[in-house]
Amino acid sequence: VNDTTVALDYAELARGLDDAPPSEIISWAVERFRPSIVLACSFGGPTGMVALDMVMNVDRTIPVYYLDTGLLFRETYELVERVRRQYGIDPIPVAPDRTVAQQAEAFGPALWERDPNACCAMRKVQPQLSFLQNFDAWISGIRRDQAKTREATQVVQYDARFKVAKICPLAHWDERMVWTYIDAHHLPYNALHDAGYPSVGCVPCTRAVADGEDRRAGRWPGFNKIECGLHAEPAAGEH
Numbered sequence: 001v002n003d004t005t006v007a008l009d010y011a012e013l014a015r016g017l018d019d020a021p022p023s024e025i026i027s028w029a030v031e032r033f034r035p036s037i038v039l040a041c042s043f044g045g046p047t048g049m050v051a052l053d054m055v056m057n058v059d060r061t062i063p064v065y066y067l068d069t070g071l072l073f074r075e076t077y078e079l080v081e082r083v084r085r086q087y088g089i090d091p092i093p094v095a096p097d098r099t100v101a102q103q104a105e106a107f108g109p110a111l112w113e114r115d116p117n118a119c120c121a122m123r124k125v126q127p128q129l130s131f132l133q134n135f136d137a138w139i140s141g142i143r144r145d146q147a148k149t150r151e152a153t154q155v156v157q158y159d160a161r162f163k164v165a166k167i168c169p170l171a172h173w174d175e176r177m178v179w180t181y182i183d184a185h186h187l188p189y190n191a192l193h194d195a196g197y198p199s200v201g202c203v204p205c206t207r208a209v210a211d212g213e214d215r216r217a218g219r220w221p222g223f224n225k226i227e228c229g230l231h232a233e234p235a236a237g238e239h
């Protein structure tokens, strides 16, 4: 069975599930892939918190991981702790081979200022590649309306980069639906969302966004880059 055959099978499944409520998509995926399914949660976006809550309602034994680049905000680590207490789970930090200091030694300081794609490749994509080798499927909280690069997101698809099934149960939700769910269920979320940060990543590559500005403008400001490479190819050219 090659990648294309698998991709076609998933496209068929996606058609059948596209209109299903997210909790139904999650239940289906958990049934099909457990115990080889994992939830990615960045703890830096509201949609991930909804996905986390929905997965926990289905099965609290599904492992939850986050990419601990070593450059996350204090508020993000605080949220991990809150989730640990609230749900009684142990989110897995997936870290790069090199610490930030070792990376600076090998490639010079503040690589993110010169080549963020290389930095993301080492601190996010490679660690996720190694980690997902242990699983058949990952669940992600990304949405189609978040960026042009995410418009084609399917609820079930074959992820050729990581060679696993990718389940995006909230692909068709929008920001308003996400916050309505968070408020209704009193979910924890990253405190920086209340300080003008719609999306929270690494400290050097995230800033607050002004009213009316694009929601992704606060990520990699100054670069022609809106993706880290986990969900879509980052832009080839910089600046």
Ligand code: SF4
Residues within 6 Å of the ligand: 069, 071, 112, 115, 116, 117, 119, 120, 121, 123, 124, 201, 202, 203, 204, 205, 228
């Ligand atoms: S978001 Fe910035 S600091 Fe974090 S891994 Fe990517 S380039 Fe490096």
